[in-house]
Amino acid sequence: MKKTILALSTLAIIFTGCAQDKKANNAQSAEVKKEVPKKPAHVKSSDKQIQDNIAQTMQNDFAIKENDNTKQAIAILAETDNVLKYIAKNKDKKAKEELAKLIGELEILMTKDPSLALIPVSVGYEINDVVVDIPTVYEITDAAKKAMDDGYYQLAKKLMDGLTSEMNVKTTYLPLATYPDAMRLSAALLDKGKKEEAAAILIKALNTLVVEKVDIPLPVLRAEEFIKLGAAAMLSDDKDKKEVALLFLDNADYQLQLAEAMGYGKKDKEYKELADAIKDLKKAIKEDKESKGKFEKLSEKIKNFKERLFFKKHNNKPKK
Numbered sequence: 001m002k003k004t005i006l007a008l009s010t011l012a013i014i015f016t017g018c019a020q021d022k023k024a025n026n027a028q029s030a031e032v033k034k035e036v037p038k039k040p041a042h043v044k045s046s047d048k049q050i051q052d053n054i055a056q057t058m059q060n061d062f063a064i065k066e067n068d069n070t071k072q073a074i075a076i077l078a079e080t081d082n083v084l085k086y087i088a089k090n091k092d093k094k095a096k097e098e099l100a101k102l103i104g105e106l107e108i109l110m111t112k113d114p115s116l117a118l119i120p121v122s123v124g125y126e127i128n129d130v131v132v133d134i135p136t137v138y139e140i141t142d143a144a145k146k147a148m149d150d151g152y153y154q155l156a157k158k159l160m161d162g163l164t165s166e167m168n169v170k171t172t173y174l175p176l177a178t179y180p181d182a183m184r185l186s187a188a189l190l191d192k193g194k195k196e197e198a199a200a201i202l203i204k205a206l207n208t209l210v211v212e213k214v215d216i217p218l219p220v221l222r223a224e225e226f227i228k229l230g231a232a233a234m235l236s237d238d239k240d241k242k243e244v245a246l247l248f249l250d251n252a253d254y255q256l257q258l259a260e261a262m263g264y265g266k267k268d269k270e271y272k273e274l275a276d277a278i279k280d281l282k283k284a285i286k287e288d289k290e291s292k293g294k295f296e297k298l299s300e301k302i303k304n305f306k307e308r309l310f311f312k313k314h315n316n317k318p319k320k
Contacts, residue, residue, distance in 0.1 A: 036134050037257055040250035043226070053225045054167065055125070062169055064120045069113045073176055076105050080202055087199045092190050099187045103180045110176065117177035118210060126168040129218055137163065137261045163262050165218040173210040214311045219259035224302050226252035231295035234285070242285055253278045265309045274302060
């Protein structure tokens with residue numbers, strides 16, 4: 001993927017070079033590059049450790065937690081099979097009685113626990129990552145802007161498609177709130193003698209799932225993990241713990257700047273607040289001042305930033 005992006009970037013740069021204002025663009029690019037932060041040295045912790053830590057954090061954030069209400073709701077839905085059996089045996093009266101019972105049970109349960117409107121049943125994770133640095137991001141965005149200005153929209157689209165570094169989380173839900181109405185419709189069809197249609201309505205409802213997708217920037221997730229590792233380093237007995245912690249914080253800061261450069265919440269003021277907090281924490285470490293509390297506040301700040309800007313946890317259900 002990285003080779004593809006670099007190739008596209010090169011193509012765009014060549015395209016830009018063909019324009020009449022080549023000198024002006026080159027001068028502007030040089031000016032931007034001077035302002036680009038230097039990428040920190042590779043941290044002692046392996047990329048795999050960071051990746052594993054991110055995976056664990058995501059599993060914790062989106063964990064499906066069953067309770068008595070969800071178990072009861074799923075049990076009620078399972079009883080719909082009895083309705084289908086009664087319909088198949090031409091026992092319409094029994095089928096309608098069972099439907100009335102199930103409708104009542106579901107509505108009482110959802111009144112008690114409105115979060116059951118959507119019951120999470122599975123969570124899937126997928127990584128869509130292009131490993132680039134900030135200078136490459138600016139090369140791509142500059143080339144894409146130029147392509148747009150000159151009417152090369154498809155080229156611009158291909159270039160911008162490359163600016164992706166995300167953890168895609170897909171949660172599948174049972175839309176419990178839709179079942180009472182489906183059951184009522186099924187009962188009405190039974191009253192009209194339309195048994196096949198009544199059964200089909202129930203089967204369709206039982207097979208209907210809702211899938212919600214949340215995209216969380218990997219640079220933000222990496223920054224969060226670097227901060228955790230920095231805090232752990234300062235609690236260790238390592239004689240070089242200050243240097244190690246500072247290196248972790250440098251990498252966290254760079255990842256946040258990368259996320260901002262890629263357009264993930266670019267105008268959000270909290271990027272600056274996070275950068276200031278990291279700067280303040282690094283100063284405290286260098287001056288041998290208390291850092292544990294500052295690490296805790298920074299960790300909480302980036303956690304809230306991540307959840308507010310990219311997803312909101314509520315009863316295990318992220319906001320669309």
